Each structure stands twice: as C-alpha cells, then as structure tokens.
Amino acid sequence: MPLKERSTMFASVLSAAILGMEVHPINVEADVSDGLPSFTMVGFPSAQVKEAQDRVRTALKNNGIALPPKRITVNFAPADIKKEGAGFDLPLAAAVLAASGILKSEQLQKVMMAGEISLNGNIHAISGILPMIIRAREEKCRFCVVPAENLREARLIPDMKVIGVKDLNEMIQYLRKPESYHIEEAEILLAENKEKADFCEIKGQESLRRAVEIAVSGFHNLLMIGPPGAGKTMVAKRIPGIMPPLTLEEGLELTKIYSIAGLLPADDPLVRSRPFRSPHHTCSAQALAGGGRNPRPGEVTLAHRGVLFLDEMPEFSRRSLEILRQPLEDKVIRIARVYGTYEFPADFILCAAMNPCPCGHYPDMNRCRCTPAQVSQYQGRISQPLLDRLDLCADVTPVGFEGLSSRRIGESTDTIRERVTKVQELQRERYKNEGIQFNGELKGSQIEKFCQLDKEGKNLLQMAFEHMPFSARAYHRLLKVARTIADMDYCEAIKKYHIGEALSYRAFDKKYWN
Structure with missing residues (x-):
C-alpha cells in the first residue's frame, strides 16, 4: 500500500556564530510537518538559544501571527558548533514563518539575519554585528537584516546592503519587498578625537x-x-x-x-x-x-x-x-x-x-x-x-x-x-617586504640584517655584555631599541652613542634587580 502523503514545509536562513574572533555561518533550518504540536530545537543550541522558542512564539502571537498547531523542528547547522546568545531569535522567527507559509522560502535565500526579539515583537541590538556583516559579504549574501539599533555599526561596511528593522512586522515587510527599504548613505569618516591631555x-x-x-x-x-x-x-x-x-x-x-x-x-x-x-x-x-x-x-x-x-x-x-x-x-x-x-x-x-x-x-x-x-x-x-x-x-x-x-x-x-x-x-x-612594521617586531635573522653596528658600537656592546647580566632576549631587545634611536637620528648604521643610550634604559637590571 502506498504511504499516506504527509504535508511538510521547509525553509532555511543564514545567521552566524562568533567563536573568539572567527565568524562561522550558521544555517537556521525550520521544518513544519503534521503531528502532535511541538517545538523541537536541535543542532547543539545552548540553554539561552533554546529559550528563543518561547520568545518567538509569544512575540508572533502578540503581533497577530498564530503558528499552526503542528510539529515544528528547528536545526542549527553545522551541529558541531555550539550556538550561544540571543542573536538567533530573528533568523529563527524568519525560518519558522517561511516554513509555515507566511513567508516564501526563496525570500530568505542568500540573506543573513541576527537580532534579539522581545515578547512584544520589538527587535533589540546584539553584540558582534560588524564581523557578521563582513562574513555576509564574504558569503556573497544579497542583503542582511539586523536590529535598527545596530544599523550604524552594520553600515560601516559600505558595499553590503543592510536593512535595519525595529519589529517583526518590519522584518516581514522588508523580506517580502527588500527593494522598498531605502536609507541615505553616509560617508565613513575616521577623525581622531581631540586629545584633551597634552x-x-x-x-x-x-x-x-x-x-x-x-x-x-x-x-x-x-x-x-x-x-x-x-x-x-x-x-x-x-x-x-x-x-x-x-x-x-x-x-x-x-x-x-x-x-x-x-x-x-x-x-x-x-x-x-x-x-x-x-x-x-x-x-x-x-x-x-x-x-x-x-x-x-x-x-x-x-x-x-x-x-x-x-x-x-x-x-x-x-x-x-x-x-x-x-x-x-x-x-x-x-x-x-x-x-x-x-x-x-x-x-x-x-x-x-x-x-x-x-x-x-x-x-x-x-x-x-x-x-x-x-x-x-x-x-x-x-x-x-x-x-x-x-x-x-x-x-x-x-x-x-x-x-x-x-x-x-x-x-x-x-x-x-x-x-x-x-x-x-x-x-x-624598510620592512614592507618583511611582514612587519616596526623595530619592536624584529625577529632572529631580521635583527642581524637590519641592526648593523659600527665598530665602536660593537665594542661598547661587547663590554656591556661582559659586565651586565643580559639574557639573549634582553640583548636582542637592546639592539631593537638602538635601531629605533638611530632611526630617530635618520642614521642607517647604529653608532656608539645609540648603543649607549639604549644601554641607559637597561640599567635597572643593575640598580634594582641585582
């Protein structure tokens, strides 16, 4: 006998998890099917993420949107990354709405979303929006949907379209018609604040x-x-x-x-x-x-x-x-x-x-x-x-x-x-081909290459090394300081008086730590 056909709908939207400084794209997948009414979340969600189901369900109800009395399953893929924070509220709501037929699943294609939802349907700011937008650009997303409070931060990336939403109704509106969202572009200026202390x-x-x-x-x-x-x-x-x-x-x-x-x-x-x-x-x-x-x-x-x-x-x-x-x-x-x-x-x-x-x-x-x-x-x-x-x-x-x-x-x-x-x-x-910028970053062979001493400077350094308890690390750091002092005098070679001044800043080894 043929199996009875089951009614099922599936939708997926992109979000992100931040681990350290790395941003990992997360697919929030929702499936709505026949069965006893339930709301199941899988894919290694934390307790905080699991609470999102109650926030989302209540927020939708308070905005006149009733979820069907069916079996709802939400998966956060990949499942080997633990999902933390309230930023998954917004993509969870969008995926469930699309799987329930209120939104179309194609409206969520190549869209990254993140945000926290309150019980009345308002959407609040979260931390880590900027690295998420950068990752969305790398994933070639069409646009991003973020809380309106995060919009100024998100728009620091000028070549990525970002939609700021205040509540669930705005989210639904702009997912259906993203071209209807317009906001004046502002130039990013990086002017250092005036330093009061001089x-x-x-x-x-x-x-x-x-x-x-x-x-x-x-x-x-x-x-x-x-x-x-x-x-x-x-x-x-x-x-x-x-x-x-x-x-x-x-x-x-x-x-x-x-x-x-x-x-x-x-x-x-x-x-x-x-x-x-x-x-x-x-x-x-x-x-x-x-x-x-x-x-x-x-x-x-x-x-x-x-x-x-x-x-x-x-x-x-x-x-x-x-x-x-x-x-x-x-x-x-x-x-x-x-x-x-x-x-x-x-x-x-x-x-x-x-x-x-x-x-x-x-x-x-x-x-x-x-x-x-x-x-x-x-x-x-x-x-x-x-x-x-x-x-x-x-x-x-x-x-x-x-x-x-x-x-x-x-x-x-x-x-x-x-x-x-x-x-x-x-x-x-000087260091444009060395992978470093400053003298303080010089390593090993780079020190030998760029910290050349004249004869008198080498003799003074040898004399100091014999009379002061320098470690190899302290010796190399002394050379790097002498290199900087020479640069301040616009001298290519490190001279005796450059070594002498650098040594004066290592005298604490004798004066305090005997």
Missing part, C-alpha cells in the same frame, strides 16, 4: 619624555620606576596622543574587536582613536587575557593597536602578569578550550609603572623605611622573563620646586606626534 602640561621629566618617544616610535614596551606622585600615570595617559592616527583599516579592525566585546557606543560605533586600557591591579587573569565559556576579548586584545597601562605593576597577581609573556612575543594571545583554540590579536605597547619598593622611596635610604627583604620581595613579584620583555626602563625622579613653578612650556603632543609619524613611516618602508 604633553606640554608636564613639567620637567625630559628623560622620561624621551623614553616615551622612543617606545612609541619603535613600538617598544616601557617600564617606569619612581616614587609616588612623580608623574608616571600622567605621562602614560598622554601616550596615545603621540601615536599616529588610526587608518580606516585599523579603525575597522578595532571596531570589530569592540563589537564582539559589546563595548561599542550606539551613537558612534566606529573606534576613532587609539585605545588606552588601564585595568585595576585587582583584575583577574581571565579578564586580562580574555576567555569565558564562549571566549571573548580581554584587556590585552582591547588594547590592540594602542596602549595597555599597568599601574602599580607589582600589585597585580603573579598569574596575571605571567599571562602577558606570550602576547608580548607573538602579538596574539591563544586561549585553549575543549572545543578548540581561539586566537585574539594583541599587538599593543605595554606601559607599566611601579614604585621601587613598598614605601616608594628606594634607593633613597634617607627616606626609605623598607628592609632589604621587603624591597627584594616587592621587586621579586615581577619575574626576570617578564622583565626581559620590557625594552626600556625609565627612572622617574620627582620634579623639584623650580621645575613645578616654572612657566616654561614643553613640547606639545602634536609636535612629538609629527616626529613619531616620520620615524614610523621610515620603518614601514
């Missing part, structure tokens, strides 16, 4: 200002050691201002990171200035590195292309500090989980500040009240391998009365930035 406000500290300029010019890491109130934090907050403005590509890269982290402001979703991240010393290792059940960017990634400032560095936990070792070398941070290993970009300047002892006045024994054991224990909180990754160390001394009361105005942030920009352009031109 270097001209800093009194004295010429040697520290010089160290900061070297660090930014070559993208080197910097450690500032000095007593409380000497101006370490004040200088650190002005470092992003002397860095060259972000390019459009860098701005979009940072916007993608901040979108995934859910930190973009709704009124201006484009990151326009270099990030300056200053986590408190109680910051956990996970918050610093990133992670979680579904890994998200941490402070080291949020500081990408900018500055990570660690004030009172020895007060951070040893575990948090040791996490920095890998990203300082590789410029990425890798987080291993059961379902895979995730990579996050972490190309930043580490700027750290610390007191030389618990009271802050060592080695001034007239004011320091710490015992040698307390000083040693305090400084020992920073391991030698981490110290080796800090290219420069600036000794910060308090500014005297004459310096503080002087009306002499120092160099402005704009003046310093002009010099830094020229030196960085020189490096970019």
